[in-house]
Amino acid sequence: MPTAVGETIQPCPECGAEIHADNRFTIWCAACDWNVDPKDQQEKRERQEQQGARGKRGKRVRQGRLEEARRALAQRYGEKLHAEVTQGGAELRARRDGAAMLAYAIALAVHGVTAALLAGGVFCIVWGWGGGLVLLGVVLLAVAVALRPRLSGPPADGTVVHRADAPELYALVDEVARVVGTRGVDTIAVGKEINASVASRGLRGRRVLSLGLPLWEVLTPQQRVALLGHELGHYGNGDTRHGVVVGTALRSLVTWRYYFAPIPRPTGTEMVVNAVYAVPLLLVQGTLVLLDHLTLRATQRGEYLADREAARVASTEAAAGLMDQLLIVESVDVFLRRERNNAALTGARSARGTAAASADAPDGLWTRLAAHMASVPEHEYERQRRAGARRGHSVDATHPPTHLRRACLLAGPPSEAAVFLDDDRLRRITAELAGARTEVARRIVRDGVG
Numbered sequence: 001m002p003t004a005v006g007e008t009i010q011p012c013p014e015c016g017a018e019i020h021a022d023n024r025f026t027i028w029c030a031a032c033d034w035n036v037d038p039k040d041q042q043e044k045r046e047r048q049e050q051q052g053a054r055g056k057r058g059k060r061v062r063q064g065r066l067e068e069a070r071r072a073l074a075q076r077y078g079e080k081l082h083a084e085v086t087q088g089g090a091e092l093r094a095r096r097d098g099a100a101m102l103a104y105a106i107a108l109a110v111h112g113v114t115a116a117l118l119a120g121g122v123f124c125i126v127w128g129w130g131g132g133l134v135l136l137g138v139v140l141l142a143v144a145v146a147l148r149p150r151l152s153g154p155p156a157d158g159t160v161v162h163r164a165d166a167p168e169l170y171a172l173v174d175e176v177a178r179v180v181g182t183r184g185v186d187t188i189a190v191g192k193e194i195n196a197s198v199a200s201r202g203l204r205g206r207r208v209l210s211l212g213l214p215l216w217e218v219l220t221p222q223q224r225v226a227l228l229g230h231e232l233g234h235y236g237n238g239d240t241r242h243g244v245v246v247g248t249a250l251r252s253l254v255t256w257r258y259y260f261a262p263i264p265r266p267t268g269t270e271m272v273v274n275a276v277y278a279v280p281l282l283l284v285q286g287t288l289v290l291l292d293h294l295t296l297r298a299t300q301r302g303e304y305l306a307d308r309e310a311a312r313v314a315s316t317e318a319a320a321g322l323m324d325q326l327l328i329v330e331s332v333d334v335f336l337r338r339e340r341n342n343a344a345l346t347g348a349r350s351a352r353g354t355a356a357a358s359a360d361a362p363d364g365l366w367t368r369l370a371a372h373m374a375s376v377p378e379h380e381y382e383r384q385r386r387a388g389a390r391r392g393h394s395v396d397a398t399h400p401p402t403h404l405r406r407a408c409l410l411a412g413p414p415s416e417a418a419v420f421l422d423d424d425r426l427r428r429i430t431a432e433l434a435g436a437r438t439e440v441a442r443r444i445v446r447d448g449v450g
């Protein structure tokens with residue numbers, strides 16, 4: 001068999017089987033799974049090293065464990081839901097179950113504690129005016145202010161694209177929203193993350209859609225519609241994590257945990273402080289884990305439901321194609337890092353006065369990225385699929401494993417597209433994003449992706 005460009009053949013060090021390897025991607029063995037998931041192995045090694053140095057970094061290790069437990073739970077729920085959907089008919093409805101109600105009640109209690117601190121502070125100041133109670137009042141007020149429910153602010157990273165400057169993009173989002181059964185978004189922010197997300201910000205719940213260009217640019221037009229369908233689909237179902245009450249309570253709890261965190265390597269007095277803080281810390285930690293567990297199932301359900309919306313809007317085929325792309329986002333990351341390093345090298349050379357400035361590097365970045373991603377060989381998809389099955393790969397800990405999401409999509413009857421993104425529309429949208437594309441490309445080349 002002739003070998004493709006960059007392809008070599010070598011024996012597997014583990015079982016000796018022939019490996020067709022492309023040196024741009026991880027070399028692995030399809031016969032025995034040798035090196036199928038090198039990143040996971042590296043993380044395991046790092047974790048072991050961290051555990052070796054526990055005394056120093058105890059807190060970080062604990063948080064790592066919490067994250068690990070959460071991932072395991074997310075995978076379990078993901079698998080359970082997947083089994084429900086594929087075996088028990090298409091029983092997948094958004095529902096406010098007991099867990100969701102309990103989460104809501106706990107969240108209210110968390111805000112209740114903050115309100116009590118505030119009321120206590122005001123009471124102490126007013127009642128004890130002129131006396132020592134005022135001091136206590138001020139302290140209580142300060143704590144209440146620090147713990148106040150924080151609504152998320154404007155997106156920290158991203159170029160805001162206004163409706164007036166991108167009518168076609170907003171029209172597409174509106175059209176997708178109509179099919180999903182919700183309203184469109186107020187703001188679209190374009191950034192350098194390999195992801196997309198929606199968030200409600202401020203008291204009025206202004207909707208912000210964050211579009212990561214490195215993901216957007218590697219998708220086919222219909223997959224882009226599927227991505228929008230998924231994100232807007234989150235508004236269509238009762239996802240409590242997107243809810244203001246639970247979301248702000250989670251944020252308050254994280255702040256509390258920060259305040260009660262034990263002082264590392266404490267002196268005598270600090271040991272007393274640590275001991276006093278131990279009980280509230282345990283309470284906060286426990287509530288955080290409980291709230292997280294209670295909402296996780298609903299979150300996972302929400303992801304599957306959002307995927308279903310994606311299929312309804314853009315077709316099952318496009319939604320499944322989106323999953324395939326999500327499976328190999330690691331390759332996007334690797335490619336962009338390489339681009340950045342190359343630009344840094346040319347930059348260093350031009351600083352010595354040989355070439356022109358490296359300002360050309362951002363030009364054509366998106367074309368190069370798309371071409372690279374289109375050339376990803378099937379064996380890399382297969383490797384990611386297998387690695388995903390082994391470790392429960394997901395975009396992040398809130399999403400079910402990508403291969404399960406894909407399987408879920410294909411389990412039901414296939415649906416046709418309701419929204420089309422044809423060449424004309426795509427050209428207009430790309431033109432609308434021209435400024436943002438250049439700016440984000442420049443930022444990636446200058447600062448990297450992550």
Ligand SMILES: [Zn+2]
Binds near residue numbers: 014016030033
């Ligand atoms: Zn092998």
Ligand SMILES: [Zn+2]
Binds near residue numbers: 230231234303306399
């Ligand atoms: Zn999602």
